[in-house]
Structures are given as C-alpha cells and as structure tokens.
Amino acid sequence: MNLHLQRLPSARxxxxxxxxxxxxxxxxxxxxxxxxxxxxxxxDLAAQVLRSTFGSRFGLEDLGLLLTPLIYTGLAVAVGxxxxxxxxxxxxxxxxxxxxxxxxxLFVPGPVWLLLPLMMVAGAMxxxxxxxxxxxxxxxxxxxxxxxxxxxxxxALLLVYFVATGPWLDPSGHALATTARLxxxxxxxxxxxxxxxPVAVALALLLAVVFAFSRWGYEVRISGSNPGAARYAGIxxxxxxxxxxxxxxxxxxxxxxxxxxxTVGRLQGGISNNYGYLGIMVAVLARAAPLGVLAxxxxxxxxxxxxxxxxxxxxxxxxxxxxTGLILLFSAIGDELAHYRVIRRQEKx
Amino acid sequence: xxxxxELSRRxxxxxxxxxxxxxxxxxxxxxxxxFAAAPLPPVAEEAAMIAWGYVGPTxxxxxxWAHDQGRLAVEKAFPKxxxxxxxxxxxxxxxxRIYRQFVADGANMVFANSNYGDFLYDVAKRAPxxxxxECDGRLAxxxxxxxxxxxWYPSYVTGVAAGLMSKTGKLGYVASFPVPxxxxxxxxxxxxxxxxxxxxTVQAIVINSWFDPQAAAQAGTALLDNGCDVxxxxxxxxxxxxxxxxxxxxxxxxxxxxxxxxxxxxxxxxMVDFGPWYVEQVRRRLAGEWTPSEDILPMAKGVDxxxxxxxxxxxxAAQADAAREKILSGWSPFTGEIKDSNxxxxxxxxxxxxxxxxxxxxWSIEGVSGLDA
Numbered sequence: 001m002n003l004h005l006q007r008l009p010s011a012r013x014x015x016x017x018x019x020x021x022x023x024x025x026x027x028x029x030x031x032x033x034x035x036x037x038x039x040x041x042x043x044d045l046a047a048q049v050l051r052s053t054f055g056s057r058f059g060l061e062d063l064g065l066l067l068t069p070l071i072y073t074g075l076a077v078a079v080g081x082x083x084x085x086x087x088x089x090x091x092x093x094x095x096x097x098x099x100x101x102x103x104x105x106l107f108v109p110g111p112v113w114l115l116l117p118l119m120m121v122a123g124a125m126x127x128x129x130x131x132x133x134x135x136x137x138x139x140x141x142x143x144x145x146x147x148x149x150x151x152x153x154x155x156a157l158l159l160v161y162f163v164a165t166g167p168w169l170d171p172s173g174h175a176l177a178t179t180a181r182l183x184x185x186x187x188x189x190x191x192x193x194x195x196x197x198p199v200a201v202a203l204a205l206l207l208a209v210v211f212a213f214s215r216w217g218y219e220v221r222i223s224g225s226n227p228g229a230a231r232y233a234g235i236x237x238x239x240x241x242x243x244x245x246x247x248x249x250x251x252x253x254x255x256x257x258x259x260x261x262x263t264v265g266r267l268q269g270g271i272s273n274n275y276g277y278l279g280i281m282v283a284v285l286a287r288a289a290p291l292g293v294l295a296x297x298x299x300x301x302x303x304x305x306x307x308x309x310x311x312x313x314x315x316x317x318x319x320x321x322x323x324t325g326l327i328l329l330f331s332a333i334g335d336e337l338a339h340y341r342v343i344r345r346q347e348k349x
Numbered sequence: 350x351x352x353x354x355e356l357s358r359r360x361x362x363x364x365x366x367x368x369x370x371x372x373x374x375x376x377x378x379x380x381x382x383x384f385a386a387a388p389l390p391p392v393a394e395e396a397a398m399i400a401w402g403y404v405g406p407t408x409x410x411x412x413x414w415a416h417d418q419g420r421l422a423v424e425k426a427f428p429k430x431x432x433x434x435x436x437x438x439x440x441x442x443x444x445x446r447i448y449r450q451f452v453a454d455g456a457n458m459v460f461a462n463s464n465y466g467d468f469l470y471d472v473a474k475r476a477p478x479x480x481x482x483e484c485d486g487r488l489a490x491x492x493x494x495x496x497x498x499x500x501w502y503p504s505y506v507t508g509v510a511a512g513l514m515s516k517t518g519k520l521g522y523v524a525s526f527p528v529p530x531x532x533x534x535x536x537x538x539x540x541x542x543x544x545x546x547x548x549x550t551v552q553a554i555v556i557n558s559w560f561d562p563q564a565a566a567q568a569g570t571a572l573l574d575n576g577c578d579v580x581x582x583x584x585x586x587x588x589x590x591x592x593x594x595x596x597x598x599x600x601x602x603x604x605x606x607x608x609x610x611x612x613x614x615x616x617x618x619x620m621v622d623f624g625p626w627y628v629e630q631v632r633r634r635l636a637g638e639w640t641p642s643e644d645i646l647p648m649a650k651g652v653d654x655x656x657x658x659x660x661x662x663x664x665x666a667a668q669a670d671a672a673r674e675k676i677l678s679g680w681s682p683f684t685g686e687i688k689d690s691n692x693x694x695x696x697x698x699x700x701x702x703x704x705x706x707x708x709x710x711x712w713s714i715e716g717v718s719g720l721d722a
Contacts, residue, residue, distance in 0.1 A: 052453065059453075062446055161557050165527045173709060174487045175466040177440075177526040263442050265467060269526075269557055270440035308446045311435040312400070312454055 019334030072255025073279025089149025091276025097253025100126030127253015196258030391637030494641030508541020521572030523582030
C-alpha cells in the first residue's frame with residue numbers, strides 16, 4: 001500500500017475554501033515575518049490597522065469609499081471570466097466611464113435627477129464602447145483580448161490626461177491638471193460613502209442571481225467552460241461572448257462614473273488609482289463569483305486601507321504591494337493544490 | 350475668509366507693499382492674505398506631530414529628497430517632536446486617505462508636496478485645528494497656506510548659459526504636466542536664452558509625472574533626436590541628465606546638485622532649500638503664532654542656481670551670473686513686450702509681470718512649443 005496524489009478535474013468546494021484561507025494566513029504570516037526581521041512589530045501594526053479601519057466610523061466610511069470602485073472593477077473582470085474572457089482593460093474602461101460621465105456633467109445642462117441617470121448611462125456605454133473593438137476582434141478573428149484590452153488602457157489614460165490638462169482644464173486656476181469640479185455629484189449614502197456603494201452591492205446580488213438561475217447565465221457558463229460542446233448544443237457562443245464582454249466593460253465604466261461623480265468630483269489623470277488592475281485580483285480571488293467579489297473586494301480594501309495606515313507608520317508603498325502580491329501567489333498555489341487529493345493505492349498482487 | 354484670487358491686483362500690490370517688510374519675501378510680495386482668524390493655539394514640542402506627504406520617493410535625490418532634508422532640519426531644531434511622512438502619494442482618492450490618516454494620527458501640521466488640490470482641501474476643511482501647507486498651491490483657507498519658490502529667476506539665469514552653450518539654438522524641456530510651474534520654467538529659460546541668442550526655441554514634452562525616470566529618459570532622447578542640444582526639465586530625478594551625458598549634450602537640472610550622474614553634461618541646477626522655512630513655520634505653529642501664509646521664496650533665499658558645471662566656460666558663467674546680479678538688484682527680465690505662442694501680445698512694452706502673474710503663468714511665450722493644447 002502506498003500513497004498517491006490524484007488530480008481532480010475541479011476542486012471540491014471545502015478544499016477550495018480551506019486552501020484560500022490557508023493561503024491568506026500564510027501570506028500574512030510571511031509578511032509579518034519579513035516586517036519583524038526589518039525591525040517592525042507586526043502584531044502592533046496589525047492591531048493598529050484593525051483599530052483604525054474598524055474601530056471608528058471614520059475608518060469604516062473610508063473603507064466603504066475604497067471598496068466601491070473595487071466591486072465595480074472586480075465584477076467587470078469576474079463577468080468576463082465567466083465566459084473565459086480576460087478583461088485586463090477594466091482600468092481603461094474605468095477611465096473612459098469617468099471621462100464620459102464628466103463630459104455629461106460639465107457640458108449638458110439639466111436637473112440632477114435627469115443628469116445622474118444620464119451620467120450612469122454615459123459611463124456604462126463609454127466602458128462598453130472601449131471594449132467593443134477587442135470584443136469583436138476576439139469574437140470574429142480570435143485575437144487575444146488579453147493584449148488588446150491591456151493596450152487600450154494606456155490610450156484611455158492619455159485621453160483623460162489630455163482633456164484634463166487641455167480642453168477641459170479647470171478655468172478657475174485653483175486646481176492644476178484637472179477639470180472643474182463637476183456640478184453634479186452622486187448623493188451621499190452613509191457619511192462620505194456615496195450611493196455608488198449600495199448600487200455596486202445590488203449589482204453583485206443581481207449578477208449572482210442571473211448567473212445562478214437564468215438560462216442566459218447557464219448558457220454563458222457552458223460557453224465559457226466548453227465552447228465546442230456549447231456550440232454543439234446550439235448555444236450562440238459568439239453572441240454570448242460579445243454580450244458578456246460588453247457588460248464587463250460597462251460595469252468598469254459605471255465604476256469610473258461613480259468614482260468621478262461620487263468620490264473625486266473632478267476628472268483627472270490619476271483617478272483610476274489602479275482599480276482596474278486591482279479588479280483582476282479581486283475577480284481571481286473570488287473565483288469569478290459575483291458574491292465572492294464582494295468578499296474579496298472587502299479583503300482587498302482592508303489591505304489597501306491598511307497599507308495607507310502602514311505608510312504613515314514608516315513603511316513604503318512597495319511593502320503593501322508586496323503583501324497583496326503574496327496573497328495572490330499563495331492563493332494561486334492553494335487553488336492548484338485544492339485540485340489534488342491523497343489516495344491509497346493497493347499494490348496489485 | 351479672503352481668497353487670494355478674489356483680490357484685485359491693486360489690492361495685491363497694496364498688500365505686497367505691506368508684506369514687503371515681511372521676513373521671507375523682500376522682493377515681491379508674497380501675497381499674505383489678511384486672515385481674520387486667530388492663530389492656532391500653541392502645541393508643546395514633545396506632544397507635537399508634523400507630517401509630510403511627498404509626491405515621489407525620498408531617495409530620488411531631487412525634489413522629495415530636498416523636502417525630506419527640510420523635515421530632518423525640523424527634527425534637528427525641535428528634537429522632541431515627532432515627524433511622519435508618506436512617499437509617492439498618488440493623485441487619486443488615496444491622497445485624501447493619506448492626509449486623513451495624518452489627521453487621525455494626531456498631526457498638528459501637514460505639508461503637502463505638491464499640487465494635491467481638492468484631495469487636500471477636503472481634508473483641511475474637516476480638520477480646522479490642523480495647519481496645512483500645500484506646496485505650489487493656488488488656494489488659501491483659514492488653516493491652509495501655500496509655499497513655493499521663485500524658480501523663474503534662476504531658470505532665466507541658467508537659460509542665459511544654455512543659450513550661450515547651445516550650438517543648434519534648440520533647447521528641450523522634459524515637462525511633468527502643463528501647469529504654471531512648467532509654463533514659467535520653460536518661458537523663463539527661453540527668455541534667458543533669447544537674451545543671448547534671439548533665434549533660440551524650446552520644445553517641451555509632457556510625460557504626465559514628476560517622477561518617472563523611464564519616461565523622462567525617453568523624452569530626453571526624443572528631444573535630442575529632434576536636434577536639441579541642451580535639455581532642461583522639471584523632473585525629480587536625474588534620468589535626462591544621464592541621457593545628455595551619453596549623447597554628448599548638455600543639461601540643466603532641478604532641486605539638487607546631481608552632477609555626478611553626468612559631470613560633463615551638467616550646466617547647473619535650480620537648487621531649492623526649504624529647511625529654514627520649514628523650521629520657521631513649525632516654530633510658529635508650536636508657539637501659537639501660526640496663521641496661514643503664502644510664501645514664495647525668492648532667489649538667493651530658498652532657490653538659486655547651482656555652482657556651474659565643469660564644462661561651462663568661465664565667460665559663459667560670468668555672463669549668466671551678471672544677469673543673476675542684475676535680478677538680485679531689482680531688475681526683472683519679465684518685462685514686455687512679451688508675445689504668446691500664437692503671436693498675440695500678452696504683456697505690453699514696458700510693463701513688468703507681477704510675482705502673482707509669474708506664479709500663475711499659464712500660457713507659452715513665442716518660441717515654446719509642446720505645452721499649449
């Protein structure tokens with residue numbers, strides 16, 4: 001009798017969850033060990049992060065504000081993954097969503113109750129338009145969306161820089177390299193947390209229901225896991241691919257709209273704050289499940305917010321990036337290991 | 350509350366005359382708004398916490414390093430107080446989070462380097478008991494002041510040297526963003542160069558960052574490829590100096606003496622020293638005397654050219670230094686007629702630009718390309 005490892009086609013849920021928790025713990029322990037070696041007191045730092053984040057209403061509001069864009073971009077990437085499309089361009093779609101929404105707010109006169117929905121539509125459509133070419137290229141010419149969506153990020157960022165420092169530059173002169181303050185803002189929901197947050201949570205719930213219970217959700221899942229079989233079964237895979245990728249872009253664009261009109265108030269170059277790229281981590285940690293996105297976005301927001309607290313304690317921003325990287329690395333290892341089980345094989349006589 | 354921008358020019362001039370006796374701004378008038386607000390209450394040195402938010406890493410050997418030297422000077426002058434700093438503060442909602450965290454950590458005074466705008470103002474409004482300073486800021490509040498340097502004067506002086514040393518007459522500029530400090534830097538540099546070579550031009554490339562050595566090196570290379578043979582810029586590090594050194598061109602830098610990255614390319618640098626100013630502001634805060642000020646440190650008192658580089662001929666150095674002496678004795682090179690890049694006359698003949706106009710310069714003069722959209 002000896003022991004063997006057997007690889008399963010899909011990880012068992014219990015194992016997957018356990019591996020995820022173990023990965024998180026191991027990543028934090030590794031980071032703590034490195035910090036301790038560098039002369040910091042990791043337990044004190046952790047206590048301070050938790051106290052500053054959860055110990056006051058001020059900390060919780062900040063967390064909600066940081067969580068909001070991560071849910072949008074996390075959902076954007078997660079939705080794409082459902083059909084096997086890697087939307088690396090959420091960063092660019094986020095910027096374009098902010099750009100379109102800011103354009104409406106700055107140049108379309110009208111009452112707030114009309115402008116806000118219009119800005120949401122403009123943001124979502126801007127995001128969808130920004131992923132349109134990569135989508136069609138993937139659907140009809142089999143061009144990898146990994147590259148096309150990624151490269152368009154830089155175009156979007158330069159476009160935002162161009163208008164914010166050029167044609168749309170704040171005429172008052174108070175603020176540099178940014179547009180004027182938008183005359184329309186997303187109303188506040190809880191303290192400084194605006195209505196973009198409950199909308200994001202509602203979208204996650206809606207998507208979870210749609211993917212779990214609708215025919216469309218089922219067909220998308222099948223199209224993602226086995227396109228050949230899906231086609232054979234008569235599922236319009238290409239149509240679903242196009243629809244899902246456009247939805248992905250729209251979610252990221254809507255996130256950009258909420259950030260510019262809810263949190264920042266002006267369109268400027270740094271507005272996306274890497275939320276698009278962080279969304280990839282959020283979605284991967286969530287295994288592309290919309291409800292999982294809520295959990296992993298919360299985790300990411302706590303880590304990033306913790307990072308800011310750590311920076312005021314003398315750690316560099318790179319340390320924080322390294323911790324998030326460790327979590328992703330350990331999670332990837334854990335996910336792979338969760339596919340294996342140990343079996344006992346009888347020696348054949 | 351008085352907003353600086355809302356004062357008339359006459360009001361400014363009057364205030365400038367009154368403030369002319371003040372300590373840091375002998376020449377122009379730092380425009381010191383008369384705030385009705387009482388000074389913030391005193392703070393015991395051992396209970397004080399002073400915080401800095403930096404745009405780049407302190408190891409940049411440039412802008413951020415220079416400000417961190419100021420922080421260290423404060424620590425030395427007031428050994429019992431605590432200082433705190435965060436490097437590479439981004440221009441996003443994270444900036445507000447960082448400044449809010451300073452307030453939550455108990456900071457009595459916060460310095461922001463620089464241009465954080467609303468991200469800082471939103472925090473300052475909610476923390477009236479904390480003194481804030483925004484470097485290169487454009488807004489004053491009851492607990493928020495502004496500080497910067499009159500870098501346009503040493504930029505003019507180094508421009509004279511660049512004009513004399515350039516063979517092609519084409520000068521290059523590695524720009525961060527099209528903001529007033531870049532407009533005044535390029536314009537002053539070209540006016541200095543044109544005082545000795547009327548055909549000189551400046552071509553600018555915007556890289557959308559204050560600290561991005563790779564992009565700065567690419568921009569420097571592109572400018573040299575375009576025929577420029579002297580580079581200037583407003584970068585926090587030395588990348589385009591290294592490019593100039595490799596290509597046999599010349600360069601004028603910012604912030605610190607970084608000639609070791611390109612000893613033969615190095616002409617000079619716009620040197621900054623904020624240490625004494627930081628110490629004075631912290632002293633005022635601790636003593637309960639602090640009200641917001643707008644301090645644009647003049648040449649020879651916070652900003653100046655660096656000692657000339659080894660390849661600068663003595664006669665070039667002498668000619669540029671003559672311009673420097675003239676400025677220090679009260680002459681302003683920023684006197685009309687000055688045309689903008691479209692050829693329209695913006696400053697009439699004989700008219701001299703005010704310090705405020707120089708600080709808020711947002712158009713390119715004739716001969717500067719690459720900034721106006």
